[in-house]
Amino acid sequence: DTAVSQTPKYLVTQMGNDKSIKCEQNLGHDTMYWYKQDSKKFLKIMFSYNNKELIINETVPNRFSPKSPDKAHLNLHINSLELGDSAVYFCASSQGSGLDSYNEQFFGPGTRLTVL
Amino acid sequence: GQNIDQPTEMTATEGAIVQINCTYQTSGFNGLFWYQQHAGEAPTFLSYNVLDGLEEKGRFSSFLSRSKGYSYLLLKELQMKDSASYLCGGGRTTDSWGKLQFGAGTQVVVTP
Numbered sequence: 001d002t003a004v005s006q007t008p009k010y011l012v013t014q015m016g017n018d019k020s021i022k023c024e025q026n027l028g029h030d031t032m033y034w035y036k037q038d039s040k041k042f043l044k045i046m047f048s049y050n051n052k053e054l055i056i057n058e059t060v061p062n063r064f065s066p067k068s069p070d071k072a073h074l075n076l077h078i079n080s081l082e083l084g085d086s087a088v089y090f091c092a093s094s095q096g097s098g099l100d101s102y103n104e105q106f107f108g109p110g111t112r113l114t115v116l
Numbered sequence: 117g118q119n120i121d122q123p124t125e126m127t128a129t130e131g132a133i134v135q136i137n138c139t140y141q142t143s144g145f146n147g148l149f150w151y152q153q154h155a156g157e158a159p160t161f162l163s164y165n166v167l168d169g170l171e172e173k174g175r176f177s178s179f180l181s182r183s184k185g186y187s188y189l190l191l192k193e194l195q196m197k198d199s200a201s202y203l204c205g206g207g208r209t210t211d212s213w214g215k216l217q218f219g220a221g222t223q224v225v226v227t228p
Contacts, residue, residue: 031214043203043218056215090158094214107158
């Protein structure tokens with residue numbers, strides 16, 4: 001059984017287009033995340049939702065808009081794609097919501113986005 | 117990564133031991149994670165140290181010194197499948213819950 005799944009796995013598109021990436025987790029976790037990993041392999045947090053509520057919103061262009069219809073799903077919509085958006089986007093999830101506590105994050109397989 | 121430093125690459129032979137060091141600014145850090153990431157795949161959890169000392173899990177051990185802002189991941193009896201990037205990361209008490217900052221990763225190359 002896939003724990004954290006993302007679709008699509010590969011996404012190739014033209015500059016200026018709008019695209020969405022979907023993520024689902026079947027682990028019953030309360031918290032989900034979006035990360036961006038660029039060509040230099042830095043893994044950077046973008047957003048996090050806890051029980052459908054936005055709790056982490058890093059400094060990313062407002063062309064990126066996350067949406068969590070329920071706690072098992074977290075989608076990422078990107079408007080007006082730019083060349084610099086090319087990267088691998090990872091979804092992740094973790095259990096719990098306590099302050100000052102950290103739990104293992106389970107990552108999805110990633111979506112490799114290429115903007116031409 | 118922000119405030120987290122680790123070497124870019126390390127090479128070792130099969131059966132050997134490799135130690136990957138990670139240093140970070142101590143202010144507010146709340147424990148340290150290590151993740152393994154094979155090329156083209158997702159990061160997978162290896163360890164989480166919140167208290168000082170060494171934690172051993174089979175061939176992998178992780179150490180933390182909070183006062184020194186220092187951690188290391190020790191890989192013993194290296195196998196070819198250990199060739200991967202190893203990410204050091206942690207969270208700050210001043211940040212939102214669950215937010216992790218990662219280093220750039222250390223690429224470990226295991227040679228026959």
